[in-house]
Amino acid sequence: MKQPALLLSVIFVVLFAGCRKLAFYGDTFYTVRGKIVDAANQPVANLPLVLYAVGAEFSLAPPGGTRQVRQLSANGMTGADGAFRLIFPKSNGQHALILENYQVIDSLEGSLCATCVEVDIEAARDYLIEIAPIRVALP
Amino acid sequence: MKVARFLFFISLFPILAYSQQHDPQPDKTLFWGPTVGHPVFTGNNFLNHSYTHRPSISLELGVNIYRNFGLSASVRYHGAGLQTTQYVGNSKRGGITEGGIFAFYLIPISDHWHFVPKVGVATFHLTNRMASDHSENYRYTSEGEIYLLRPEMHYFFNQRISLFSSLEYGYVDLSRIQVTRELRHLYRASHQFHLSVGVRLWTSKR
Numbered sequence: 001m002k003q004p005a006l007l008l009s010v011i012f013v014v015l016f017a018g019c020r021k022l023a024f025y026g027d028t029f030y031t032v033r034g035k036i037v038d039a040a041n042q043p044v045a046n047l048p049l050v051l052y053a054v055g056a057e058f059s060l061a062p063p064g065g066t067r068q069v070r071q072l073s074a075n076g077m078t079g080a081d082g083a084f085r086l087i088f089p090k091s092n093g094q095h096a097l098i099l100e101n102y103q104v105i106d107s108l109e110g111s112l113c114a115t116c117v118e119v120d121i122e123a124a125r126d127y128l129i130e131i132a133p134i135r136v137a138l139p
Numbered sequence: 140m141k142v143a144r145f146l147f148f149i150s151l152f153p154i155l156a157y158s159q160q161h162d163p164q165p166d167k168t169l170f171w172g173p174t175v176g177h178p179v180f181t182g183n184n185f186l187n188h189s190y191t192h193r194p195s196i197s198l199e200l201g202v203n204i205y206r207n208f209g210l211s212a213s214v215r216y217h218g219a220g221l222q223t224t225q226y227v228g229n230s231k232r233g234g235i236t237e238g239g240i241f242a243f244y245l246i247p248i249s250d251h252w253h254f255v256p257k258v259g260v261a262t263f264h265l266t267n268r269m270a271s272d273h274s275e276n277y278r279y280t281s282e283g284e285i286y287l288l289r290p291e292m293h294y295f296f297n298q299r300i301s302l303f304s305s306l307e308y309g310y311v312d313l314s315r316i317q318v319t320r321e322l323r324h325l326y327r328a329s330h331q332f333h334l335s336v337g338v339r340l341w342t343s344k345r
Contacts, residue, residue, distance in 0.1 A: 026267060026281035028317040029228070029326070071269060071277050072229045087322070089228045089267075089279045128319040 022055030022069055028090035032097065032119050034131030035082045039105065043082025044136060048100045050075045051086050051119065055093035070096075082133075095119040102136040166343050170211075171200040174337030176307075178217055178235075185226035186265075186311065186329040190219035190233055195333065197237075207245040211257070214238045219265075226325065228279075230267035237261040237285060251295050255303070259287040263311055283313040285331065299341050307333040 032051065036044040052070045059067055073095065074088035088095070098116040119129055176195045180187040194217065201211025219233035227233075239261025246254040263283040268276060289307040296302070309331035316326045 024277055024279035026279035027315060031319045031322065071271060074228045087226055087228065126319050127317055
């Protein structure tokens with residue numbers, strides 16, 4: 001009888017240990033900077049941008065288990081030259097820049113979905129993340 | 140910021156020395172009471188650019204240590220609305236909590252009027268609550284210190300109750316916040332002015 005209880009305890013601990021709650025830290029602010037261009041390499045002006053922190057959390061509420069959570073960390077808009085700059089607080093999740101109404105057709109950054117690019121804070125230099133121009137197109 | 144700390148502690152010695160020579164007052168006097176106020180941030184910094192000012196509330200407890208020289212401790216809270224999220228991420232509102240200690244010297248001007256200059260240092264906790272599209276409410280806290288100069292003018296209705304007003308200056312040291320070099324000047328420090336009125340209850344005759 002002791003072995004199943006022990007096994008369940010280990011599984012429970014591993015589940016909780018593996019799913020850190022998404023958290024934000026006000027002691028560090030990152031800046032992500034880049035430019036959005038269209039298929040003809042022309043700047044896309046006034047494009048709304050949102051940056052999400054994405055994490056996984058364990059929940060006992062139905063249906064239970066691990067679920068993905070995302071929290072809007074910062075939002076902004078491209079300028080007339082297609083350039084943007086977003087400042088956001090550090091978090092322990094992944095970060096994704098979402099381009100509303102556009103699809104990413106070319107980016108050097110990793111892509112988490114068709115309309116977003118990954119913002120890797122591990123690649124930051126002096127808390128600044130420079131993103132190569134992102135080519136987008138209307139879906 | 141080490142210079143500011145040094146100057147703060149150095150400034151305590153003349154007050155203590157002066158208090159040992161003047162105005163003998165053998166009895167210990169405790170005081171406490173609430174204060175309401177209104178803060179204003181100034182300067183080219185993210186606090187001034189990002190937040191609107193809301194009224195503050197604080198509580199203070201103090202005691203004379205030697206004659207008219209004393210120490211007090213206070214906690215203060217004020218909310219802060221957002222006028223832009225450009226520098227602070229997706230915050231919907233902020234709240235600032237300060238907990239500090241003060242050194243003061245009580246200078247009687249007349250039977251009813253007393254001038255009480257105070258110098259203090261406090262922790263500065265700025266908590267931002269993030270706008271969320273689901274039930275979870277995320278928040279993050281930026282921390283610093285605030286160095287305070289607070290001249291208070293008290294009017295004593297009797298020996299036990301005084302009403303006072305003050306215009307306080309605070310230097311908010313935010314240098315612990317990490318940002319990229321080109322933005323560092325916005326996150327280094329801020330200046331805070333605080334207009335306050337309050338009531339103090341005193342335990343014994345001053």
